[in-house]
Amino acid sequence: MDKLAMTDAIVTAKIEQKLSWEKIGTDLGVSPVWLTSACLGMNSASPEIAKKIVDYLALSPEVATALEAYPTKVWDQQVPTDxxxxxxxxxxxxxxxxxxxxxxxxxxxxxxxxxxxxxxxxxxxxxxxxxxxxxxxxxxxxxxxx
Known part of the structure; x- marks a missing residue:
């Protein structure tokens, strides 16, 4: 599983469970900002935190493996429109x-x-x-x- 598929799985679970990044971060004892960044693929998680995230969201072990993977921090170089x-x-x-x-x-x-x-x-x-x-x-x- 790559970071893109990982992010899709995490965000889908978050939406289906009606959770916020703030609640997940608080419940797991990590910064909601860091958590969001890791779940969006821009940071890696330790094996312990990755397991906590997938257990919390009831996701597969493949998601934990992707969370642990070191990211390539590349983003669109054009001026953002959002x-x-x-x-x-x-x-x-x-x-x-x-x-x-x-x-x-x-x-x-x-x-x-x-x-x-x-x-x-x-x-x-x-x-x-x-x-x-x-x-x-x-x-x-x-x-x-x-």
């Missing part, structure tokens, strides 16, 4: 250079890791319209001279 994904792309387009300047001013020459990394998505209720709070938490990795 409005939510496009807006995130727009944020990076508009504020990417600003973030780079501010991060490097505070930390020095380097990057934020997307490997030693966590992310949270929170809802902030507001009478003018609810707000989305994204927290990206990555280790700073300085460039080294040799």
């Amino acid at each position: 409005p939510l994904i496009y807006r995130l792309y727009e944020v990076v387009g508009v504020y990417g250079e600003t973030l780079k300047e501010v991060i490097q001013e505070k930390f020095g020459d380097g990057i934020m890791s997307a490997i030693d990394f966590s992310m949270e998505v929170d809802k902030i209720e507001d009478p003018k319209g609810d707000r989305v709070l994204l927290t990206l938490n990555g280790k700073f990795l300085p460039y080294k001279s040799w």
Whole structure:
């Protein structure tokens, strides 16, 4: 089973069981954001977590094997057209250079890791319209001279 078939099986089970990523993550004791990424094929799961996911969703062992497989992190290089994904792309387009300047001013020459990394998505209720709070938490990795 490849990652695409794995994702299809997981998402189908999630929908049929009327579950949310938040509930699955909470019940399994893992970050819902990480869980979603693994189930969509962009991260690998340990054998223990893969087994928990397939047991929870009543899926086949082949799904667990696919969850454990190391992903090839490739995505469409065209500008996304989904409005939510496009807006995130727009944020990076508009504020990417600003973030780079501010991060490097505070930390020095380097990057934020997307490997030693966590992310949270929170809802902030507001009478003018609810707000989305994204927290990206990555280790700073300085460039080294040799």
